[in-house]
Amino acid sequence: MSHKRIPKRKAAIAVGGVAALGAAALLLPNANASQSNGDDATPRTFKSTDVSDVASMLASQLGDAFAGSYYDASNKQLVINIVGNNSNVVNQIEKAGAVAHQVQNSTSELQAAAKTLKADATVPGTAWSVDPKTNEIRVTADSTVTGTKWDTVESTVKGLGSGVATLKKSAGTFKTFVDGGDAIFGGGARCSLGFNVTAGDGSPAFLTAGHCGVAAAKWSDAQDGAPIATVDQATFPGNGDFALVKYDDPNTQANSVVNVGNGQTVQINQAADAAVGQQVFRMGSTTGLNDGNVTGLDATVNYPEGTVTGLIQTDVCAEPGDSGGSLFTQDGSAIGLTSGGSGDCTVGGETFFQPVTTALQAVGATLGAGDAGAGDAGAGDAGAGDAGAGGAVDPSASASDAAGGAGDQAGAGADDQAGAGAADQNGAAGDQNGAVHDQSGAGMDDGSGVVTTP
Structure with a gap:
């Protein structure tokens, strides 16, 4: 597959096949606006x-x-x-x-408890975040935390006192994987394009996971293809998991849409902070479109490569190959970039996302194409493979149609590099359901990367 970089080229966020019809049916345009009945004593309804x-x-x-x-x-x-x-x-x-x-616990008390966890229970395979619904810190230990490691975490949680923190075991493991379907390729690794942005110098770029940015400096939209983008900044591990990657062709039009399959797109209108309890959608090439809720903020995850802080925690299922895909809302707000997680879409699990707002601020970028303004890019020039600005998923689509997804629109297959991570890029080639594709000039393809195996 060849790609010509010409001025009118679009670099749309193309994600994999829609595999969750239930989630697709929920993704409809014109979400309800905030309302108030005018009575200050009566709670408002909010988006x-x-x-x-x-x-x-x-x-x-x-x-x-x-x-x-x-x-x-x-x-x-x-x-x-x-x-x-x-x-x-x-x-x-x-x-x-x-x-x-x-509630019982103040913010300062919970922050102090989190500091104690950091000091005494920073064990690879653990994660924690504040759950405001229970007013406690939710601590999760994955399947690798056993023996004395488990004893350390458990005793630390108990030492925080009654009603301060809870501890649960996860069936999976917290790891970062660079793996999967509709992907970008670099240095033997594969990852996903998250959201297109405009860099601080006005050049077109995209955001992806930071562990992808440290895995390779050059990225292509085809396996063994010529590089089309170069890493400008990357953070991982540490205070986040994000990277800014600039397109090598300054004429690339980095439109701000998420392709959810079958020629349907959702326009991304703005970047927004997550809220616990909020419904979100995640798109990835292995399991397609799935939805769930934000369960925690400012999460700390202790990956094997190191500790990452400031993440969003959700219950949206994901599997290897879904990482790096976009986390967004029904009304087109960019929320997060997939960082990692555990479990799968059969048993569920935990997933963690880099907040988009924090990443944008850190790298000095704005969402979407510069000529359209931040948060309003890609409103025009909807090429083939796009449903036009603001397109919504058709809830009447059949399950078989949804399973086909964007990956079937071009048919250019790609081999799977299972387990090709940021730290270990020697994954074995295998078969995969997604397909690297070029939707008649839509450009960049999305959908791989960072979730764990159970």
Whole structure:
């Protein structure tokens, strides 16, 4: 397969086949807007992408009384945790249209507990994040944490005191994998393009996982193909898992869409912070489109390669080959880049994502194409393979149609490099269901990378 880099070329985010019809049916346009009945004492209904701003405002106003927040998706309400029983605090929360919920642990107490975990229980295969729904720290240990390692983690959690943290065992393992279907290739590794962006110098670029950025400096959109992009910045491990990769052709049009298969796209209109309880969609070439909820923020994950902090934790299933795929919302907000996880789409598991907002700020980039403005790129010039700006998944699509997905639109097969990770790129070639494809000039393909095997 050859690709000509010409001025009108589009570099759309092309992700793999839609394998989850249930998730596809949920991804409809025109999500409900925030509403208020005008009664300050009655909770407002919010869009999930609006709650972060309100929660941040209340956090600054309430000070030490603020103990976290989450989105009640069933009622479309923002819940604010508070310590103490100050009526003025409750009034401020209700005036903002949110719901006040009294809890035991303050933010400072939970932060102190997290510091203790970092100091005493930083064991590879563990992860933790604050769960505002339970007002506790949720600690997870994967299948590699056994014997004295398990004893260390368990005793540390118990030492935090009653009602501060919970510990559970995960069936999988927390690892980073560079593996899978509709991919970008570099140095024997394979990863996924996350979201197209404009770099600080105005050049077209994309975001991907940081462990991909440290695995190889040059990336191609075809196995053994000529490089088309070069890593500019990469962070992994440490304070995040993200990389900025610049297209070598300055005329590349890095449109801001996610291709969810069958010629359907979702336009990405903005980058937004995640909120616990928020519904999110993840696209990847192995399992296609899947949805779930955000379960934790500011998560710490102790991978074999090192500790990564500041991640989003979710219950969205994923499997090897899905990593690097986009995490986004129904209304077209970019939320995260797949970092890693455990389990699969049969038994479930935990997945972790790099927040897009943090990555953009760190690398000095803006979402989408520079000539269209941040958050509004790709509104025009919808080429073949795109459903046009703002296209939505057709809920009437059959399961067999959904299973075909974007990978079947070109038919150019690719071999799977199972287990070709950032630290170990010697994966064996094998068969894979996804296909590297060029959707009539859509350009970059997406969908591989970072989740673990059970």
